[in-house]
Amino acid sequence: MTGIWYKEYAQGRRFIIKISPGQRVGEQLVKFAEETGLKNAVIISAVGSLKNVRFRGIKTGAKRPITPPRMQVHEVEGPLELCGLEGNLFPDEKGSVDSHLHVMVSKSSGEVIGGHLFDAEVFATCEIILTEVLVEGIERHASKTGGVSTIYIDEE
Numbered sequence: 001m002t003g004i005w006y007k008e009y010a011q012g013r014r015f016i017i018k019i020s021p022g023q024r025v026g027e028q029l030v031k032f033a034e035e036t037g038l039k040n041a042v043i044i045s046a047v048g049s050l051k052n053v054r055f056r057g058i059k060t061g062a063k064r065p066i067t068p069p070r071m072q073v074h075e076v077e078g079p080l081e082l083c084g085l086e087g088n089l090f091p092d093e094k095g096s097v098d099s100h101l102h103v104m105v106s107k108s109s110g111e112v113i114g115g116h117l118f119d120a121e122v123f124a125t126c127e128i129i130l131t132e133v134l135v136e137g138i139e140r141h142a143s144k145t146g147g148v149s150t151i152y153i154d155e156e
Helices: 025-036
Strands: 010-019 041-058 071-076 080-091 097-106 112-134 138-142 149-153
Touching: 010 025, 025 080, 025 097, 025 112, 041 097, 071 112, 080 112, 080 138
Parallel strands: none
Antiparallel strands: 010 112, 041 071, 041 080, 041 112, 080 097, 097 112, 138 149
């Protein structure tokens, strides 16, 4: 198949993670991965509340590569209800765990907003269900055509 890269994986360990108020979500996920020896993972579910959320959206009409002028960065103080968090953890080119997360949060008005998560602080709680992905030959690399970090699949 042209234009599609894939690699089969097996499911490994499964975790329920609770991040305490005041902690940073991405930072705590990377720390957890390092402490448990987790190399590759995917988020299955997340609930809770966040504040000081920083995320981006791609501007309407933007072309590739996605560069800072082609994205809109949003900073919302909150607190906000965490409606969804999805993403994955894979090693970067240096072998360090790298998280790629997308968030959906709701304001007190019920308006839902979200995008690529840069940073967020837990307000009351953040409960994440995460599963380990058992696979070799997957890394996150900076994409010159896309302008963002994306997974690289070794075809061997």
